[in-house]
Amino acid sequence: MHAANIGPEFGKENLKFVNIEKPQAKSGEVLVRITKAGLNPIDYNLIHGKIVYNLSPVPHIPGSEAIGVVESDGTIFKKGDRVLIYNRIFDGTCDMCRSHSEHLCRNGGIWGVVSNGAYTEFVSISERNLFRIPEGLSEEVAVSLPVGGLTSYRALSRAGVRPGDSILIYGASGNTGIFASQLASIMGLDVYGVSRKPWVKEFGCSTVFSTGEVPKDFKADIVINSLGADFWKESVSHVASGGKIVTFGVLTGREASLDIAHLYTNEIGIIGSTGGSLEDLSRLLRLTDKHELKAPVATRMKLMQLGRALDEFEKIRDGRIILEIS
Numbered sequence: 001m002h003a004a005n006i007g008p009e010f011g012k013e014n015l016k017f018v019n020i021e022k023p024q025a026k027s028g029e030v031l032v033r034i035t036k037a038g039l040n041p042i043d044y045n046l047i048h049g050k051i052v053y054n055l056s057p058v059p060h061i062p063g064s065e066a067i068g069v070v071e072s073d074g075t076i077f078k079k080g081d082r083v084l085i086y087n088r089i090f091d092g093t094c095d096m097c098r099s100h101s102e103h104l105c106r107n108g109g110i111w112g113v114v115s116n117g118a119y120t121e122f123v124s125i126s127e128r129n130l131f132r133i134p135e136g137l138s139e140e141v142a143v144s145l146p147v148g149g150l151t152s153y154r155a156l157s158r159a160g161v162r163p164g165d166s167i168l169i170y171g172a173s174g175n176t177g178i179f180a181s182q183l184a185s186i187m188g189l190d191v192y193g194v195s196r197k198p199w200v201k202e203f204g205c206s207t208v209f210s211t212g213e214v215p216k217d218f219k220a221d222i223v224i225n226s227l228g229a230d231f232w233k234e235s236v237s238h239v240a241s242g243g244k245i246v247t248f249g250v251l252t253g254r255e256a257s258l259d260i261a262h263l264y265t266n267e268i269g270i271i272g273s274t275g276g277s278l279e280d281l282s283r284l285l286r287l288t289d290k291h292e293l294k295a296p297v298a299t300r301m302k303l304m305q306l307g308r309a310l311d312e313f314e315k316i317r318d319g320r321i322i323l324e325i326s
């Protein structure tokens with residue numbers, strides 16, 4: 001079977017496609033045929049050698065967001081089940097796992113980063129990482145839930161959002177932004193997006209500011225900045241007194257400065273968030289029963305076109321890049 005491969009030299013020019021043996025399902029695991037995979041900043045950064053987490057193994061099969069079909073019977077899942085993959089490796093026994101924070105497992109990490117990932121035809125994976133895809137949920141949304149959907153859901157819940165709060169979302173047309181806007185709108189917030197793409201209005205934003213054009217005196221109760229350093233100073237300036245800024249990404253850089261006096265004199269809270277727990281994903285899936293989520297797709301490509309997909313990723317796109325694997 002085919003797999004994308006990167007390392008020990010990184011950068012898309014060093015991306016290879018290799019023929020490897022189909023894996024065997026180990027005890028507690030099932031074999032999953034990957035049908036679709038997403039391309040997210042984490043995969044892009046990994047391929048370019050800019051990953052902030054421990055990478056293993058090297059050379060490496062990237063891909064941390066995928067759906068597929070179960071190919072071997074397990075104890076919970078049966079051959080033919082359509083599943084999405086919760087993308088955290090976790091031991092289930094440490095104090096973090098036992099307090100429902102599997103994504104912070106002391107002995108774990110991101111599937112596709114601390115382990116080989118989704119950019120291949122078959123994977124063997126623990127049944128506890130699998131969720132059945134509900135009938136009626138589109139495959140485009142399903143494949144976007146493990147990273148974009150879950151990260152946004154948890155970020156909103158960490159911020160303690162309440163109906164009526166205002167929220168300003170940087171990168172509203174990005175993989176997480178489209179879900180942060182939709183979920184915030186479902187949760188009853190007044191949603192303001194920052195994007196060059198006016199279509200984000202169809203994804204829950206009542207108002208869209210073009211990048212760099214948020215009015216100076218505009219304030220929101222919650223600000224989401226998943227873009228990192230370049231927008232840090234600006235995004236903090238838009239947090240209302242008593243409000244919060246939430247961050248979960250560093251696409252434009254990981255170091256920024258902070259006016260500490262501004263922070264405490266306005267009682268601003270800074271919240272870090274990363275991925276989400278099994279319970280978060282379970283809640284998010286339940287929410288899709290009642291509310292329709294949408295995932296715009298800019299491009300669909302085959303696994304062998306991953307290099308081109310990475311080029312596309314560098315542009316400001318009209319939605320997600322989906323890899324059709326098998």
Ligand SMILES: [Zn+2]
Nearest residue numbers: 091094097105
């Ligand atoms: Zn653990």
